[in-house]
Amino acid sequence: MTAYLSIGDFSRASHLTVKTLRHYHRIGLLVPADVDPHTGYRRYRADQLAVAQVVRRFRRLDMPLEEIQAVLAADPGSRNERIGAHLDRLREQLGRTQRAVDELRDLLAAGASDDRAIELRSVPEVSAAAITEIVDAADSVAWLQGALGELYAIVAAQGAAVSGPAGGLYADEVFTEHRGEATVFVPCRGPVRAVGRVRAATVPAVELAVATHPGGPDGADRTYAALGAYVARHTLGVPGPIREYYLVGARDTADPAQWRTEIGWPVFRTGGAAR
Incomplete structure (x- = not known):
């Protein structure tokens, strides 16, 4: 027998807010397993929690929603390429951030003076x-x-x-x-x-x-x-x-x-x- 969770229970289990789940439903990113045609009541299968966890982690890595949709819809080979490309962008961004932090520390240490030749x-x-x-x-x-x-x-x-x-x-x-x-x-x-x-x-x-x-x-x-x-x-x-x-x-x-x-x-x- 299929186990269903209400949107409230799914929210608690996935750590995604009800507002976020409704938005993901509207854009087709995370569609409930069942929606009552009269009340609009949403229910999710327990196995959808794994998808919710993946989506949540991608969002923590600042992956755009459109790109997450493309990753979830892609075959395994293309999926890995898309994820790898995003991770490469994150590493590049992290490098820029680290360089900016180092430069700011140098500025704070040196003050306003610069004695380069x-x-x-x-x-x-x-x-x-x-x-x-x-x-x-x-x-x-x-x-x-x-x-x-x-x-x-x-x-x-x-x-x-x-x-x-x-x-x-x-x-x-x-x-x-x-x-x-x-x-x-x-x-x-x-x-x-x-x-x-x-x-x-x-x-x-x-x-x-x-x-x-x-x-x-x-x-x-x-x-x-x-x-x-x-x-x-x-x-x-x-x-x-x-x-x-x-x-x-x-x-x-x-x-x-x-x-x-x-x-x-x-x-x-x-x-x-x-x-």
Whole structure:
């Protein structure tokens, strides 16, 4: 004989509220075994408790309800793939959270000061292969890696010699509006023919205050803050795009902790400009 539980008993046994159970019924995630057509009274089978436990744990792992439905409806092979993909996303999110916690602890320990080395540098004009587009800040990391891959492939295919580290130019709007013009370039000797997004470009000479950011994009704001404070204290900032030079990046190592990026703030150098 089939054992049934009222919605109240099922709620107590599953630790899902009655309101939640009704919602899961409405969306088809956890449908009662029996619903009285006259009273709407819901009854559940005892073996549905196992499904309720699975759903509850997935929700504790922040899996969206639509994805839980897809997991429950999938065959065992697809089900494991979906669960594995969600766990991978959780690990990535946990890593981001841990990095943010570590950075916050560092900030609290160090206070507002940041004594990283900053130098003034004259950068000469260079010829380069470049890609210029309007980019959303949220997409900038993926856009940068894609553009760099395309640039290096075109430069190699055309037999041009790379003459320095790749770099980027970022208009003020990238920071102030989180959407603006970005140029990524690879300095090279020899002419570069236009192919796809790639064009020949001349990257102009500039005077920069330069700081090196260790690691991936997370935490770059600290290097930018130190650089901005230095410029405010010691020299005169001038209009012009921020520059980045990618000394060590994803092309060199898969470990972001090993990446090194030089960040350059355009300045007007004077005889008294010093650290």
